[in-house]
Amino acid sequence: MAPTTDLLKAPKKDTPVFSPENVTVLFVLGGPGAGKGTQCANLVRDYGFTHLSAGDLLRAEQEREGSEFGEMIKEYIRDGKIVPMEVTVQLLENAMTAQVEKDKSGKGKFLIDGFPRKMDQAIKFEETVCPSKFVLFFDCTEEEMQKRLLERGKTSGRADDNAESIMKRFKTFVETSMPVVDYFEKQGRVTPEAVYKETRGKLEQRLGKEF
Ligand code: AMP
Secondary structure: OOOOOOOOOOOOOOOOOOOOOOEEEEEEEEOOOOOHHHHHHHHHHHHOOEEEEHHHHHHHHHHOOOOOOHHHHHHHHHOOOOOOHHHHHHHHHHHHHHHHHHHOOOOEEEEEEOEOOOHHHHHHHHHHOOOOOEEEEEOOOHHHHHHHHHHHHHHHOOOOOOHHHHHHHHHHHHHHHHHHHHHHHHOOOEEEEOOHHHHHHHHHHHHOOOO
8 A cells, every 4th residue: 555645735736746758647447346456456467557546545544643634534435425636636646756756767657546536636636746648447337346345345344335335435436436437538538448358458559568
């Protein structure tokens, strides 16, 4: 999991912090339980991406001692609501900066998983942090996702892998996050995914084998 450094109070910026020449960003979207995390793990193994899950970063911030956002994040997650973008975008930027600095080459390849889930954060991130190359979209039926999440809930210890929170998360996904997928789709920036073999083929088509 990526570290969370001191949050917020970043100066207002007009140009993105990272140039897409140096930093490859792929957004990874799909409903809760669609398999985003599993697919990201495969892509990390095969292409050396850094995997940043918005949900994981928020949970880490929630647990961070002294965080002024802990209680707020907890409530939003339990209710399946979208945490305000000021927090989420800044956590991602911090994690990306830490990774690019660690790498020393000034370059990076990121899978940003579970983000953007709302239009405002999509626009804010691309304007101030880094434009994304494209979006990997994992489609899955609600029935299947619910089954997986309830199964995961037996051991995940997550406050939102229960029937009530799951219903709320599905509602948020349909009402708030699908419009983001549609927005990128209209720009020809969505790659729909079914199985991992296809993901690899399409990724190499769009980025080249040796990217
Ligand atoms: P996930 O780990 O992706 O299932 O996300 C769990 C919860 O974290 C979501 O239901 C939201 O409450 C919150 N969350 C995850 N990603 C985002 C995001 N991009 N923006 C705001 N809130 C988010």
